[in-house]
Amino acid sequence: MGYEYFEVTAEVGIRAWGKTLEESFSEAARALFELMVDTSAVRPQSTITVELSAESLDLLLADWLNRLILERDRTGCVFSEFHVAIAPQGQGFSLRGEIRGEPLDRARHDPRIDVKAVTYNNLHVLQQPEGVQVKCVLDI
Numbered sequence: 001m002g003y004e005y006f007e008v009t010a011e012v013g014i015r016a017w018g019k020t021l022e023e024s025f026s027e028a029a030r031a032l033f034e035l036m037v038d039t040s041a042v043r044p045q046s047t048i049t050v051e052l053s054a055e056s057l058d059l060l061l062a063d064w065l066n067r068l069i070l071e072r073d074r075t076g077c078v079f080s081e082f083h084v085a086i087a088p089q090g091q092g093f094s095l096r097g098e099i100r101g102e103p104l105d106r107a108r109h110d111p112r113i114d115v116k117a118v119t120y121n122n123l124h125v126l127q128q129p130e131g132v133q134v135k136c137v138l139d140i
Contacts (some may be wrong), residue, residue, distance in 0.1 A: 001015065001018045001019070001023050001024075001026075001027050002016070002018075002027060003015065003016035003017070003027045003030065003031035003034075004016075004031075005031070005035070008044050008121070008122070008137050009136050010140075011121075011138060011140060012113070012115075012137070012140055013051065013122060013135065013136065013137045013138070014028055014031045014032065014134075014135065014136055014137075014138065015133065015134070015135045016028040016030075016031050016041055016133070016134050016135075017123065017131055017132065017133045017134070018131055018132055019131045019132070020131070020132060021057065021084075021086045021125070021127070021132050022084040022085060022086055023131075023132070024131070024132040024133065024134045025060075025061065025064055025082075025095070025097075025124070025134065026082040026083065026084050027088065027100070027134075027139060028061065028064075028065060028120060028134050028136065029059055029064070029065065029068055029079070029082040029084075029097075030080075030082060031113060031140045032065055032069075032115060032138070032139060033068070033078060033079055033080065034067060034079065035112060035113045035115060035138070035140075036111070036114070036115055037104070037109040037110060037112060037114070038080045038109055038110040038112075039078075039079075039080040040080070041108050041109050041110065042078050042079065042080035042101050042102060042109060043080075043101075043102050043116065044080060044081045044100030044102070045100075045101070045102040046077065046100065046101065046102060047098055047099070047100050048075070048098070048099050048100075048138045049070055049096070049097070049098055050064070050067050050068075050071070050095070050096070050097040050098075051094070051095070051096050051097075051124055052064060052067060052094065053089055053092055053093065053094040053095070054093060054095075054099075055091065055092040056092065056093070056126055057086075057093055057125035058123050058124055058125055059092075059123075060086070060092075060093050060095055060116045060125075061118075061125055061134050061136060062120060062123055062136060063095075064084075064095055064097065065118040065136065065138075066117055066118050068082075068099060069116070069117060069118070071099065075103075076099045076104055077101050077102060077103050077104065077107055078102070078103075078104050079099045079100060079101030079136045080101055080103050080130065081098075081099065081100035081101070082097060082098075082099055082100075082130045083097060083098045083099075084096075084097045085097070089100075098125070107119060111139050114140065115138050115139070115140055116138075117138070117139045118136050118137070118138055118140060119136070119137045119139050121136070121137045122135055122136065122137045123135065123136050123137070
């Protein structure tokens with residue numbers, strides 16, 4: 001499991017990986033929030049459940065990360081723990097996630113970049129025998 005960032009003009013890219021789809025989606029979420037705050041300082045005090053569905057895994061990844069940004073904006077919380085379950089559903093996929101965090105505390109969380117959204121540029125989910133890699137670009 002892990003993640004890294006890559007440069008894109010006026011944006012930031014995330015490449016994350018794990019042994020499973022769920023691990024790679026969780027790592028992408030962790031990378032997203034690490035861009036915004038010091039996640040090691042975020043306590044998992046409250047839990048929000050997220051349920052999504054999409055036609056493809058690529059779109060599910062974008063919807064997942066965009067939903068996390070929406071929850072940040074809606075609740076004023078930042079998140080540090082991400083638990084994901086993904087399953088086939090009809091012609092697409094469903095995701096059920098639990099995100100844990102707390103209200104943003106500027107003194108403790110070290111605010112960084114304000115991420116606005118996930119773009120559809122360089123968006124992909126690559127399943128390989130050794131694991132799953134996901135990639136996306138963030139609008140900042």
